[in-house]
Amino acid sequence: MRNRMGLRRWSLWLALALSLSASAQAQEGEDHAAHHGGGGDASMSADGAMSAPSAPGSSDMAKMMNPMMDRMINGEGENEHGHDSRRAAFFSQLLAFPVLDEAARQRVAAQARDRVSTGLALINAASAEGARATTISARLNAAQRMREGTDLFRAGSAAQAAIGGLQPPREVALSWFRDQLDIDQAAPGHADHWFGISPSHLLLMLFLGLVSATLIALQIFRLRRIAVIAGAVASGKASAKPEPTAAPPTAKLPPAPAPIADSAGLAPSNAAAPAGASLRKPKSWAGQLRVVQIVRETPTVLTFRLADPSADRLPFDFLPGQFLQVEVEPEAGKTARRSYTIASSPTQRAYVELTVKREEQGVVSRHLHDKVVADDLLKVSGPFGAFTFTGTDAESIVLIAGGVGITPMMSVLRYLTDTAWKGDIFFFYGARSTEEFVFRDELERLERRFPNLHVVAAMQRAPGTVWMGPEGPITREMILAAVPEIASRRIHMCGPPAMMGAMRGVLAELGVPEAQLHTEAFGPASLPADPEGLEVKPAPAPADKASPTVEVAPSTVTFSVSGVSAALPADETVLEAAEGAGVEIPYACRAGTCGACVVKLLQGEVTMEVESGLAPADKAQGYVLACQAKGTGTPLVVEA
Incomplete structure (x- = not known):
């Protein structure tokens, strides 16, 4: 059944095409005959189909079209009930109705009347048959016959309306073909749309196009702006050269003399720029910090952890190796200042730690050890100092510390390990005894954790302690065994003057250039010559x-x-x-x-x-x- 319906639909499509072609050729033949004064008349075939007028080249096609359509659509020309079902041939005549002669018009009108009467008869018979039917199949057959009768009645009535001038015959024929082929009729009012697009859709598409064009233009402008900025930066880096700033005309400064050695034959080195020179130098700050924790490192060394009393972050930044100045009031009306190197890492933004050794002649250190407790406020200023290293100026570093001079080295070491620095770190530390080994547990833990850290410590074993390392001071042999190619490495050294003087001679013997050695005096060399007169002064x-x-x-x-x-x-x-x-x-x-x-x-x-x-x-x-x-x-x- 489905294949048959599909074949019928394709047959109707072909019939419609042939009918339209025949109608056009018939109209063309009529125009041609009128133009030339001659032409044949349209005639009807024996089965009621129309033959086109005898226009040149169209007579044979018109004679063949209608019988062929009837055979494609309805087989032998009659349905199973014996009624004429040549609907396509009948309606195809309406397509060329205006060009038919009077006899042909009469035949089409007779066919229309016959369809009306036949349809009414089928409707009456099917209605009576349906009333008498007792089975489902009989009722379905009656319904089918009633549908055929209705189709014949509607077709004949529509044809009569077309012949009588109530409707255009061509529209009646095309409407029948659309119904048979299930073609929807175009909705009214859409004929004037551009390409079938409504005005609202057209406006929406125009708006979206404008938005897209705007976004593309903004992106192009942004890319051009970035290119201009990048070009300006590149040209600025290539051409910018710092201009030397001349000293004021009233200030005549003589050339700087060579540094004078202190009592131990040691002079601080300024031969090279500080390690943190590539970073922006932190601004100095002055104010009060709260002591949030005090930790005893050794019998003579305490670590004071300081934090901002009104915030959860320090009010200043610092570089590893810098120091703070602490001011205390040991006596009423008297103030004392002392500088202490920061031992904590700059990566710890919530606090800063000062590790202080109690010195008998140090008024500030004695005050910190004996008087200051947790929750006290300390007046602090800084950070100061250029004895810094951040890992940007060398691929490796040698840190040599003695006694409490370990504090700036610990700040550097903590910073480098916190930031997972990839360079080699050689850490040498010397103390009087294992009892004064500051940060021993932390150094051992860091060495186990970081394979690029190499720690060498030398000191005397104190009673009651365990020590498996070398005893005595740091020697030339220890340095040679631990550090390959030491002459090419950057070295930072801080400690007591005697220790630093001895190490400076050892490093000179090993071929270390002065430019590679950076030192900071610690202990008595950094104190005023008259502690009682200069460290503590009346206001x-x-x-x-x-x-x-x-x-x-x-x-x-x-x-x-x-x-x-x-x-x-x-x-x-x-x-x-x-x-x-x-x-x-x-x-x-x-x-x-x-x-x-x-x-x-x-x-x-x-x-x-x-x-x-x-x-x-x-x-x-x-x-x-x-x-x-x-x-x-x-x-x-x-x-x-």
């Missing part, structure tokens, strides 16, 4: 800035910011003159190595015995170290 009385009776001595220093002038003897530094005049100049080591007391010299000339804490760029701009600067007999003007 100076405020100077009367407006006093007109101040006499300027022949050799004087004027502090431009404070508006104060003071005498400057030949053997006195600018810092000492400032303290005597009540002018505040920050300081830390008082040895010329930390750089905390840098001030700008606006007028005059000075000499400095040690200037390792002064950056070359700062020196070129007229800055001096207040703790080292001494006058040359001419008046000085300092920005302080």
Whole structure:
């Protein structure tokens, strides 16, 4: 059944095509005959099909079309009930109805009347048959006959309406073909749409197109902007050259003399830039930090953990190896300052740790050990110092520490291990005894965890302790055995002056260039010559800035910011003159190595015995170290 219906539908499509072709040729033949004054008449075939007029080239096709359609659509021309079912041939005549002669028109009208009467008869008979039917099959047969009758009645009535002029015959025929082929009729009002697209859809597509074009234009603009910026940065890096800044015309600074060795024959080294020079130098800060924890490392060493009392992060940043200055008030009306290297890693942003050894002559260290407890507030300033290393200036590092000089080395070591630095780390530590081995457990743990860390410690075994390492000081043989090609490696050294003097000689024997050695004095070398007179000082009385009776001595220093002038003897530094005049100049080591007391010299000339804490760029701009600067007999003007 399904195959038969499909064949019928394809037959109807072919019939419609042939009918339209025949109709067009018939119309063309009629026009041609009228033009030339001759032509044949349309005629009907024996079975009722129309033959086209005898137009040139169309007579044979018109005669063959209708019988062939009837055979394709209805087989022998009659259905199983014996009624004429040549519907396609009948309706194809309506397609060419305007060109038919009168006889042909009468035959088409007779066929229409016959279909109406036949359809009514079939409807009546099927209705009676359905009323008498007692089985389902009989009822289905009656329904089928009623449908055929209805189709014949509708077809004949539609044809009569077309013949009578109520409807165009061509539209009636095409409507019948659409019904048979299940073709939906186009909805009204869509004929004027462009390509079948409604105005609303067209507007939506236009809007989406504009949005897409805008986004593409923005992306192109963004890419061009990035290219311009990248080109500007690249050209700036290629052409930018720092211009040397000349010193002020009033400040005539002599060439820096060679560093003078201290009592142990040791002079701090400033031959190379600090390791952290490639990073931005942290800004100094001053304020109070709270002591949140105190840890005893050895019988004489405590670690103080400090944090911001009002925040969960430190109010400053620092580099590994820098120090803070701590100010305490051991007695009423007296203050004391002391610098202590930071032992914690900069990666710990919530706290900073100072590891302090109790020195009998150290007023600040004694105060910290004996008076300070957890939850106290300490006045702190910093960070200061250029004795730093962040891993950016060398592929390996040798750290040599003695005693409490281990603190800056621990900050460097903790930072390098926290950041998983890939370079080799050689750590040498010397102490008096195992009882004073600071951070022993942590060093052993870090060495087990990081294969690039190599620790060598040498000291005497204290009673009651276990020690399997070498005893005595660090020797030349220990360094040769632990560090290959030491002459090509960067070395940082910090500890007591005697230990550092001995190690400097050993490293020189091993061929280590001076530029590779970076040192920081620790212990007595970093203390003032007169601890009682300089470390603890009475609070100076405020100077009367407006006093007109101040006499300027022949050799004087004027502090431009404070508006104060003071005498400057030949053997006195600018810092000492400032303290005597009540002018505040920050300081830390008082040895010329930390750089905390840098001030700008606006007028005059000075000499400095040690200037390792002064950056070359700062020196070129007229800055001096207040703790080292001494006058040359001419008046000085300092920005302080």
